[in-house]
Amino acid sequence: MPVITCIEDLKRLHRRRAPRMFYDYAESGSWTEKTFRENTSDFEDIYLRQRVAVDMSGRSTKTQMIGEDVAMPVALAPVGLTGMQHADGEIKAARAAEKFGVPFTLSTMSINSIEEVAEATTKPFWFQLYTMTDEDFVSRLIQRAKDAKCSALVITLDLQILGQRHKDLKNGLSAPPKLTPSTIANLMTKWRWGIGMLGAKRRNFGNIVGHVKGVTDTADLGAWTAQSFDPSLDWDKIAKIKEQWGGKVILKGILDADDARMALKVGADAIIVSNHGGRQLDGAQSSIRALPSILEAVGDQVEVHLDSGIRSGQDVLKAVAMGASGTYIGRAFVYGLGAMGEAGVTKALEVIHKELDVSMALCGKRTLSEVDRDILMIPENFE
Numbered sequence: 001m002p003v004i005t006c007i008e009d010l011k012r013l014h015r016r017r018a019p020r021m022f023y024d025y026a027e028s029g030s031w032t033e034k035t036f037r038e039n040t041s042d043f044e045d046i047y048l049r050q051r052v053a054v055d056m057s058g059r060s061t062k063t064q065m066i067g068e069d070v071a072m073p074v075a076l077a078p079v080g081l082t083g084m085q086h087a088d089g090e091i092k093a094a095r096a097a098e099k100f101g102v103p104f105t106l107s108t109m110s111i112n113s114i115e116e117v118a119e120a121t122t123k124p125f126w127f128q129l130y131t132m133t134d135e136d137f138v139s140r141l142i143q144r145a146k147d148a149k150c151s152a153l154v155i156t157l158d159l160q161i162l163g164q165r166h167k168d169l170k171n172g173l174s175a176p177p178k179l180t181p182s183t184i185a186n187l188m189t190k191w192r193w194g195i196g197m198l199g200a201k202r203r204n205f206g207n208i209v210g211h212v213k214g215v216t217d218t219a220d221l222g223a224w225t226a227q228s229f230d231p232s233l234d235w236d237k238i239a240k241i242k243e244q245w246g247g248k249v250i251l252k253g254i255l256d257a258d259d260a261r262m263a264l265k266v267g268a269d270a271i272i273v274s275n276h277g278g279r280q281l282d283g284a285q286s287s288i289r290a291l292p293s294i295l296e297a298v299g300d301q302v303e304v305h306l307d308s309g310i311r312s313g314q315d316v317l318k319a320v321a322m323g324a325s326g327t328y329i330g331r332a333f334v335y336g337l338g339a340m341g342e343a344g345v346t347k348a349l350e351v352i353h354k355e356l357d358v359s360m361a362l363c364g365k366r367t368l369s370e371v372d373r374d375i376l377m378i379p380e381n382f383e
């Protein structure tokens with residue numbers, strides 16, 4: 001077993017252990033992948049200010065996100081097909097998050113269903129909603145999330161139209177994978193994954209299959225999904241969904257200050273500055289670059305969270321120092337899951353926590369409330 005010391009180690013192991021089609025699904029951005037690349041390189045361009053001779057005993061990374069206590073300001077982002085990276089991936093990731101004390105967000109496009117994740121966990125998790133043209137289906141999903149006692153609804157706004165990822169088209173991505181000579185050849189090298197999948201609770205989309213008329217297998221599902229994201233989603237519809245839900249709402253996929261003001265107007269409890277991990281509008285700004293203008297517009301009135309590009313605790317620290325009150329990891333936990341299942345997600349969280357704790361200390365900060373922009377050196381052309 002290799003020694004894991006950073007997220008990059010988990011990524012290498014994920015690549016080795018998960019079927020090519022699913023590793024590529026995680027490790028891709030849309031079109032030229034410019035935004036995907038800049039999400040991480042823009043974090044690297046920010047320097048941290050080292051401070052010395054400050055008492056660093058009694059440090060803590062604890063804080064709150066939407067009023068919930070968290071061990072560190074990091075939630076697991078909603079990720080579709082998580083249960084294809086590792087058998088029962090959503091259940092395993094949710095359990096790891098629960099034990100660590102950070103929120104888990106279940107995607108609409110998950111393999112394990114809302115009910116299965118609820119049964120496997122003891123604390124409330126968050127549910128991410130894609131708005132679909134089938135309003136009945138959306139209403140039922142919202143009701144299912146309520147019945148499962150989910151404590152927040154994360155509505156994703158940046159996927160009315162699906163961005164194009166070249167690798168997924170070339171690989172013929174599907175869940176479970178279609179058997180072609182090349183997928184069979186690849187799957188034969190992924191014995192660990194295959195054995196796990198034989199015992200998995202579920203191998204197709206648990207929130208959808210069996211809940212939509214006429215969708216009983218993967219072939220039906222592919223056709224249904226392609227035409228189901230609602231291209232007419234607007235702020236009125238978002239307000240109606242919020243009313244129907246009645247609980248805490250987080251709006252995900254905001255990159256523009258005017259959109260952030262609209263999110264505030266519809267009463268969001270938090271917004272997530274996000275470009276969907278560079279998977280939607282290629283050429284959009286990285287999230288960390290977009291963050292300052294959004295904070296300036298709404299930062300004193302609503303919680304501002306950030307995702308896209310976080311690969312280390314230092315990235316979390318930089319986002320918090322800029323003014324974000326929470327962050328999310330997508331790929332960073334998926335690498336861990338694909339590498340080692342639940343233990344891998346725990347490892348990803350441990351790595352990020354340690355990096356955050358040590359970096360805070362070396363910047364002379366004991367608690368997150370002491371962290372501010374002063375610890376950052378930001379390039380002049382950044383905003």
Ligand code: FNR
Nearest residue numbers: 026077078079080107156276277308309329330331
């Ligand atoms: C995603 N993301 C995503 N978002 C969402 O709202 N619903 C979803 O089903 C998915 N599915 C999904 C699959 C995969 C493989 C990835 C990598 C991402 C976006 C996700 O929630 C988050 O915004 C990004 O992952 C953040 O970027 P990083 O941390 O992956 O760089």
